[in-house]
Amino acid sequence: xxxxxxxxxxxxxxxxxDVVTAEGKKIGFIRDLLIDFxxxxxxxxxxxxxxxxxxNLSVLKEDIVYFNKNMVVKKVEKNNYLCLNSFVNMExxxxxxNVFGMVEDIIFTYDTFxxxxxxxxxxFITNLLRGKIIMLVNELILGEExxxxxxxxxxxxxxxxxxxxxxxxxxxxxx
Amino acid sequence: xxxxxxxxxxxxxxxxxxxVSIIFMLIRIPIIKQLINLVFISFIVSYILKPLYMxxxxxxxxxxxxxxxxxxxxxxxxxxxFIVVIPxxxxxxxxxxxxxxxxxxxxxxxxxxxxxxxxxxxxxxxxDTIYHKFxxxxxxxxxxxxxxxxxxxxxxxxxxxxxxxxxxxxxxxENMVNKTLIVFPPESRNVxxxxxxxxxxxxxxxxxxxxxxxxxxTVATFLILMFMKVDFPLILSLINGIFNIVxxxxxxxxxxxxxLIALLASPKIAxxxxxxxxxxxQIEGNILSPKIIGxxxxxxxxxxxxxxxxxxxxGGILGMILxxxxxVVVKVIYEDLNYYLx
Numbered sequence: 001x002x003x004x005x006x007x008x009x010x011x012x013x014x015x016x017x018d019v020v021t022a023e024g025k026k027i028g029f030i031r032d033l034l035i036d037f038x039x040x041x042x043x044x045x046x047x048x049x050x051x052x053x054x055x056n057l058s059v060l061k062e063d064i065v066y067f068n069k070n071m072v073v074k075k076v077e078k079n080n081y082l083c084l085n086s087f088v089n090m091e092x093x094x095x096x097x098n099v100f101g102m103v104e105d106i107i108f109t110y111d112t113f114x115x116x117x118x119x120x121x122x123x124f125i126t127n128l129l130r131g132k133i134i135m136l137v138n139e140l141i142l143g144e145e146x147x148x149x150x151x152x153x154x155x156x157x158x159x160x161x162x163x164x165x166x167x168x169x170x171x172x173x174x175x
Numbered sequence: 176x177x178x179x180x181x182x183x184x185x186x187x188x189x190x191x192x193x194x195v196s197i198i199f200m201l202i203r204i205p206i207i208k209q210l211i212n213l214v215f216i217s218f219i220v221s222y223i224l225k226p227l228y229m230x231x232x233x234x235x236x237x238x239x240x241x242x243x244x245x246x247x248x249x250x251x252x253x254x255x256x257f258i259v260v261i262p263x264x265x266x267x268x269x270x271x272x273x274x275x276x277x278x279x280x281x282x283x284x285x286x287x288x289x290x291x292x293x294x295x296x297x298x299x300x301x302x303d304t305i306y307h308k309f310x311x312x313x314x315x316x317x318x319x320x321x322x323x324x325x326x327x328x329x330x331x332x333x334x335x336x337x338x339x340x341x342x343x344x345x346x347x348x349e350n351m352v353n354k355t356l357i358v359f360p361p362e363s364r365n366v367x368x369x370x371x372x373x374x375x376x377x378x379x380x381x382x383x384x385x386x387x388x389x390x391x392x393t394v395a396t397f398l399i400l401m402f403m404k405v406d407f408p409l410i411l412s413l414i415n416g417i418f419n420i421v422x423x424x425x426x427x428x429x430x431x432x433x434x435l436i437a438l439l440a441s442p443k444i445a446x447x448x449x450x451x452x453x454x455x456x457q458i459e460g461n462i463l464s465p466k467i468i469g470x471x472x473x474x475x476x477x478x479x480x481x482x483x484x485x486x487x488x489x490g491g492i493l494g495m496i497l498x499x500x501x502x503v504v505v506k507v508i509y510e511d512l513n514y515y516l517x
Contacts, residue, residue, distance in 0.1 A: 012514055016376055119517075132517055160517045 008116065010105050011084055018070045019047050019059060026050060027057065027076060033106070034058060034081040035115070040137040042106075042113040046083055047076060061113055087142060092120050092135065094149045100133060103147060107134065119160060131161040209333060217337045221344035224249070226383050228345050242346040246338050277439050370511045377507050381500060385420055392419045392459060396433070399451045403444055405437045415452070419459070421495045422479055424487075426456045474499075474506065 011033050019027045028049035036043045044060040057076040065072040084106065092100040101122035108115045117134040121127055134157065141148040201207050224245055231241035344351070352371065356364050393416030400408035415429035430452045437445040479499060486498025 010514065012510075016380075127517070162516045 007110050008107050009110055010107055010119075012105070014045060014067075014071075017067065019045075019076075020070050020072050022065060022072055022074060027073070030059075030071065031056065033084040034060075035084055035106070037082060037137070037142045040115045042108050042115060043081060045071070046081075087147065090145070090147050092118075092140070092147045092149050094151075100135075100149060104132065106137075117158065128162055131159040134158040134160050213333055213337055214340065216334075217340040217344060220249075220337070221341040221348075222378075223382055223386065224341070224345065225348075226379065238346050242342050245345060246342045249341070250338060281439070366511075366515050369515075370508060373511055374504055374507050377503055378500060381503060388459065388464060389416045389419055391463065392416045392455070395455050396429075396452065399448065399455065400433065403437065403448050403451070405433065405440065405444065405448055407436060411436065418492075421483065421492075422499065423476075424483060424495065426460070430456070474502065478502070 014030050014033065017030045019030060021027060028047045028051075030045045031048040032046035033042050034044040034046055035041070042061070044058055044063075047057045047059055049055075049057055055078065058079055058081060059071070059073050059076050063074045063076070065074060087103055088105075089102050091102055094100070101120040103118055104121040105119045106115050107117045107119065115137045118137055118140060120133040120135055122130070122133070135149060136152075136158075139150055139152055141150065202211065228241055228245055231244060232238065236244070352368075356367060359367055393412050396412035396415045397408050400411055405411070411433045414432060415426075418425040418429035421428070430449065433452060434445050434449045437448040479502075482498040482502045483495050486494035486496075486501075488494070490497065
């Protein structure tokens with residue numbers, strides 16, 4: 001059992017983060033993640049600018065200088081990429097049209113931004129009882145309306161079980 | 176292990192029930208109710224003023240000076256409203272008498288025209304009912320306004336304290352948050368702090384954007400009404416600006432009085448006013464609002480409408496204004512629990 005947060009990120013760790021240039025000028029805040037589904041990587045962030053009548057900007061990973069509470073970037077660009085929100089709430093199905101649930105979030109590593117897993121939620125109560133499913137990105141194919149799940153081997157799913165979040169520190173100590 | 180957990184669970188539930196019932200009993204006591212009201216209002220005002228405070232702090236002014244500056248500004252603003260705005264509103268509302276008598280003339284005129292119709296018993300009945308209902312409704316509204324003003328006057332000394340409370344909320348908020356967290360067990364404070372931070376982030380964005388929008392709408396309405404030479408531009412634009420906080424329903428409530436007053440001048444002016452205000456609402460709703468409010472409340476429109484109806488039923492106009500921010504808070508809490516639980 002390992003704890004999220006120390007070496008992995010979810011999208012919520014970045015949403016609403018302020019984006020600042022190296023000179024200290026505020027550009028906007030992060031609205032979405034940009035994703036390369038084939039390589040299984042987060043390639044950057046979509047930024048909603050504070051100025052009026054401006055289109056959304058993109059920040060690529062290699063232009064990020066540093067991030068903690070704010071993100072300092074070298075430059076922004078205007079190209080469009082695939083966003084996380086475009087496939088959040090898509091259904092994950094397999095070849096026999098069995099539905100596993102909806103895409104809720106992704107888990108990615110803190111240094112290489114490699115997507116380690118895709119969290120699939122099956123509804124609030126079922127989540128509490130059975131936990132959320134975590135699928136590997138190389139077993140999934142992104143379609144127009146659904147995401148197709150093709151298992152590589154007969155492994156069981158990884159699960160994300162509810163835990164007592166009040167005792168994060170203690171849980172770490174015990175393990 | 177599991178047995179202990181069960182015992183713990185029962186204990187927690189019991190203590191929560193006792194806590195809630197004590198709070199309910201306390202709310203029943205009028206003095207405490209007043210106190211809670213006071214603190215709540217001060218909290219909201221200080222929350223609205225907080226961005227300004229942060230700007231001052233970032234300019235390098237120390238905490239005490241910044242909060243006192245803001246309080247002085249607030250007092251100045253209140254004085255200014257008493258000196259400038261209220262007399263002008265009074266002046267305008269003296270003219271309202273004229274407008275009402277105009278309306279009566281209008282009514283009488285219409286009555287004569289309708290007289291032909293009122294030979295029909297059903298229609299005359301309907302007209303009568305509408306007239307009486309309308310009268311009764313206006314009376315009730317005026318009564319309510321009068322009563323709330325009287326209530327405010329009664330408690331004016333209590334409310335005089337509120338700038339002081341706002342001062343401390345601004346100057347000492349971090350300390351206060353830490354102190355209030357004592358209610359919760361220590362191991363949960365980290366998560367609760369994070370949740371409060373998230374709520375603050377989203378709600379702060381929402382409030383700032385709403386204030387900006389309100390200001391823009393008020394000024395634009397004022398200009399339109401001045402340009403169209405409609406009477407009482409100040410009151411009407413203020414009404415429109417305030418109602419604009421309520422999404423979907425607000426613009427309609429805000430525009431109707433302006434159009435009605437314009438109708439007194441001439442139907443043509445009313446039409447043009449309605450048209451311009453409609454254009455303004457469209458610009459606001461389709462270009463400014465999504466841009467300014469942005470994704471800070473990524474809620475489905477249907478949810479927002481449901482919340483508004485619920486808020487309107489529970490707390491009237493105030494309920495409608497508060498419904499969306501409260502909904503946002505609940506949503507953030509749900510999302511955070513969903514995040515930290517797994």
